[in-house]
Amino acid sequence: MTSEYLILSAVLFCIGVGGVLIRRNPLVIFMSIELMLNAANLALVTFARARGDLGGQAGAFFVMVCAAAEVVVGLAIIVTVFRSKRSIDIDDMTLLSGAPGAEGGSLA
Amino acid sequence: MxxxxxxxxxxxxxxxxxxxxxxxxxxxxxxxxxxxxxxxxxxxxxxxxxxxxxxxxxxxxxxxxxxxxxxxxxxxxxxxxxxxxxxxxxxxxxxxxxxxxxxxxxxxxxxxxxxxxxxxxxxxxxxxxxxxxxxxxxxxxxxxxxxxxxxxxxxxxxxxxxxxxxxxxxxxxxxxxxxxxxxxxxxxxxxxxxxxxxxxxxxxxxxxxxxxxxxxxxxxxxxxxxxxxxxxxxxxxxxxxxxxxxxxxxxxxxxxxxxxxxxxxxxxxxxxxxxxxxxxxxxxxxxAPSASLTVTIVGAVTIFVGAWIGATKDDIKKVLAASTMSQLGYLMVAAGLGPVGAAFAIFHLLAHGVFKANLFLGAGSVMHATGGETDMRVFGRLRRVLPWTCLAFFCGYLAIIGFPLTSGFYSKDHIIAAAFEQSMVTGVALAVGAALTALYMTRLWLLTFFGASRWDEDVKPHESSSIMVFPLVILGLASLGGGVALNAWIQGWLQPAIGNDVIAAPLIELTWQSEVAFGAVTLGVLTGWLLYRRPLAVQPSATTNPLVRAGANELGLNQAIDALIVRPGWALTSAVGAVETHVIEAGIDGIGSCATRASQQLHRMQGGNVRSYAGVVVIGTVIVVAALVIGIWL
Structure with missing residues (x-):
């Protein structure tokens, strides 16, 4: 039983990774990240059950709390970016390169 | 001590x-x-x-x-x-x-x-x-x-x-x-x-x-x-x-x-x-007899080279400089002869110091009078306007050619006699050198002070002031009398210091060596007089005599040294310079430009594109996981 759950967890994780790398919409990227986190949760609870230990279950709860908090902060950032740029295409957000003019418009 | x-x-x-x-x-x-x-x-x-x-x-x-x-x-x-x-x-x-x-x-x-x-x-x-x-x-x-x-x-x-x-x-x-x-x-x-x-x-x-x-x-x-x-x-x-x-x-x-x-x-x-x-x-x-012999040979060669150059130059100071070389050659020969010649080397050195200073100062006085001119071809007849200079110069002239009873006569004759005692070849070389000395000094003497005046009309020669004439006269008198004063005394005086032989040196001594030397001097003076007694053309044509041209060119020794030492030296320095530019500098520049280019390549990874960052993270994770898995298997 355990290995099937783990395989499912790995598949979900890979789908999440693929979504992060391929998609350009930050909302979808957030969803993909959620998928990866929940794949990890699945692996945690699987191991907890296999070992008869509640530590893994508790870890999963912590992950869920963090994920919720992260989504809140992330959505706030996305909204702010959209307000100033009228676009939320992830490939337009290249300010971190440090090169002047790398960004189409100025944030100010 | x-x-x-x-x-x-x-x-x-x-x-x-x-x-x-x-x-x-x-x-x-x-x-x-x-x-x-x-x-x-x-x-x-x-x-x-x-x-x-x-x-x-x-x-x-x-x-x-x-x-x-x-x-x-x-x-x-x-x-x-x-x-x-x-x-x-x-x-x-x-x-x-x-x-x-x-x-x-x-x-x-x-x-x-x-x-x-x-x-x-x-x-x-x-x-x-x-x-x-x-x-x-x-x-x-x-x-x-x-x-x-x-x-x-x-x-x-x-x-x-x-x-x-x-x-x-x-x-x-x-x-x-x-x-x-x-x-x-x-x-x-x-x-x-x-x-x-x-x-x-x-x-x-x-x-x-x-x-x-x-x-x-x-x-x-x-x-x-x-x-x-x-x-x-x-x-x-x-x-x-x-x-x-x-x-x-x-x-x-x-x-x-x-x-x-x-x-x-x-x-x-x-x-x-x-x-x-x-x-x-x-x-x-x-x-070190071999070193002493080399000293003698070098001296004898220099006597010749100096006299040859001196007989051909037209610049009065260069003639005197070549003559200095030639006279220093006599000193070298005498010093190379060892104990028999050492004292005479010093004797002739003192005599030469006095009469050559006299000749140079005389030449300086002539230059002073003619506005800095040194070319003997435009002198002539200066004995009329520079009587004192001419007189003092004449004393130096007599001394350097070795006229009897002057200082050069005693000092040079002793060297020639000592050279004859050592070997016939050296002696003959020195006697020929004495004849050449008489020749070029007679030439200088006649060209400068005798004949028709050849200076430009706007040059107004004048006798130098007494502060310049006074040293000339003193040096002239010393050139004449110094030999008599030192001749008998100097060998014994120097003996404790330089270990020379002491031989009898009477004031008048007729040996065959002194007769040969005097004959050589007479020959040189006569040749010079025959060659230069006629008035020189105001603008003499360039000579075609190869011996004269070689001498005026200083026997090509400057060119030889240029070709043998100076040019190879320059070639060496420019080769070293080329190595510096093309190897060392280029190497250091290369290291710098390699670093610049590498950083430009690395810079591309940091394009600000979020998804490529994420991709790099994923690739890194995969590598780490793969390494762990391989580690477990092994």
Whole structure:
């Protein structure tokens, strides 16, 4: 039983990774990240059950709390970016390169 | 050393202040150089004082030495410990003996007259303060050279006179030719300096000391190789300083300096330092016959080369410079003959110092009269306008050709006789040299003072002022009478210092050698008279005689040295420069540009694209996981 759950967890994780790398919409990227986190949760609870230990279950709860908090902060950032740029295409957000003019418009 | 110190303590007090000989001109030079233009007015007076005071001291020293016994005449005056090291040390000590006092008298005596002459000659020169300062620097360095009691201290003076010579040849530094000549003299002399340096290094490794006494004393037990090496390295030093073939090329160019400089440094004193070195090192050359023989050969070759060049040049100063070379060749031959010739080398050196200074100052007076002209082809008939110069010059002329009873007659005849005794070849070479000397000096004499006047109409020759004529007359009289005064006395005087043979030297002696020498001189004078008695054309056509052209071209030795040493040297430096540019610099530039290009490539990864960052993170994770998995499997 355990290995099937783990395989499912790995598949979900890979789908999440693929979504992060391929998609350009930050909302979808957030969803993909959620998928990866929940794949990890699945692996945690699987191991907890296999070992008869509640530590893994508790870890999963912590992950869920963090994920919720992260989504809140992330959505706030996305909204702010959209307000100033009228676009939320992830490939337009290249300010971190440090090169002047790398960004189409100025944030100010 | 101990016994010498005792001698020094017992010696008269005058020896204890002998350091003033060097200190006075050095102080004058320092004052004139440091005080600046405020001292312009007193420069001639101070300058003459800087050499006249040592002259007075030297005369006092000579008189004192004459009153002492022969054994206590040589005194070492130890001034202070110069440097000390494990196993020895070098003291700053002056050696006053029969040899060095004669040099001191020559330097300060002729020096004083030349300084007085310079007061007139340089009166209108804006740089005369610098002139007198440098001349005093030269006097101080030359006195260090001849008074040193060790080769190391001698080396200090040796470099000092080289520096002063450089500065004075290039005195008129606005002339490109003068600064080039100064550079040439300095560089050629550096070759000789290396020889002296090597000899001193060898003395320290072999004997642990460079004192004359220590070196002479330990020479006998030094084996057979060391004296030969020392002899040849010292000879190299003497070659450059005394302008002997093949290191003579600087002397003719050195005539770019003011004429008093040529008279003092490049005729009377500095160029004789090489002869002094060889005579002082008689103990070394006595054990190295091959080196002595080379000295003689070099001297004989230089007599010829100098006379040949002198007979063909039209520049009056260059003729005299070539003549100096030639006369220094006589000194070299005499020094190379060993004990039979050493005293005559010094005798002729003193005589030559006096009459050549006289001739140079006479030439300077002629130049002064004709507005700085040196080309003999535009002189002629100057005896009418320069009677005193002409008369004094005539005394020097008689002395240099060796006219009977003049100083050159005694000193040169002794050398020729000694050369005949050593070998027929050397003797004949010297006799031919004497004939050539008479030829070129007769040419100079006739072209300058006789015949029709060939100077331009706007040149108004005039006799020099009395301050310039006075030294000329004194030197002229000394040229005539000096030989008679020194002839009988000098051998016995020098004997304790340089170990020469003492032979009878009567004032009039008819041997076959002296007859040969006199015959050669007569032949030379007659040839010169026959060739140059006719009035010269005002604009003589260029000669086609190959012998004359070769001589005027200095036998192509400048070109030969250029081709053999200077050009390869330039090629070497440009090759090194090319290696520097194309290998070392290019390598360092390459490292820099490689780093720049690598950073440009790395920079692309940091494009600000979030998804490529995420991709890199994923790739990194995959690699780490893969490594863990492989690690577990293995």
């Amino acid at each position: 101990l016994s010498l110190d005792i001698i020094a303590m017992q010696a008269p007090v005058i020896f204890q202040v002998s350091w003033l000989l060097i200190a006075v001109p050095l102080l004058v030079a320092a004052v004139l150089l440091l005080v600046g233009d405020h001292a312009n007015g007193v420069a001639p007076l101070l300058g003459v004082a800087g050499v006249a005071i040592p002259l007075g001291l030297a005369v006092t020293l000579l008189v004192t030495m004459l009153n002492l016994g022969e054994q206590s005449r040589a005194v070492t005056v130890s001034l202070y410990e110069w440097m000390s090291f494990v196993g020895g040390g070098v003291s700053f000590a002056l050696l006053i003996d029969q040899l060095s006092i004669l040099f001191v008298l020559l330097i300060t005596g002729v020096g004083t007259l030349i300084f007085i002459y310079s007061c007139g000659y340089m009166a209108d020169d804006p740089g005369r303060r610098r002139f007198f300062a440098l001349m005093n620097l030269f006097i101080a360095a030359m006195l260090v050279l001849v008074l040193a009691d060790s080769y190391l201290l001698l080396f200090v003076g040796w470099e000092g006179v080289g520096l002063a010579s450089y500065l004075l040849i290039g005195f008129w530094q606005h002339k490109v030719s003068a600064s080039l000549a100064a550079k040439k003299a300095f560089m050629v002399n550096k070759v000789g300096d290396l020889g002296l340096f090597a000899a001193i290094a060898l003395m320290f490794t072999q004997f642990g000391s460079s004192d004359f006494h220590a070196v002479n004393a330990r020479m006998d037990s030094s084996g057979s190789v060391v004296p030969v090496i020392m002899g040849f390295t010292l000879l190299l030093a003497a070659l450059a300083k005394s302008a002997q073939v093949p290191l003579h090329t600087w002397l003719l160019d050195a005539m770019e300096g003011p004429t008093p400089v040529s008279a003092l440094i490049h005729a009377a004193t500095m160029v004789t330092a090489g002869i002094y070195l060889i005579v002082r090192s008689h103990a070394i050359f006595a054990l």
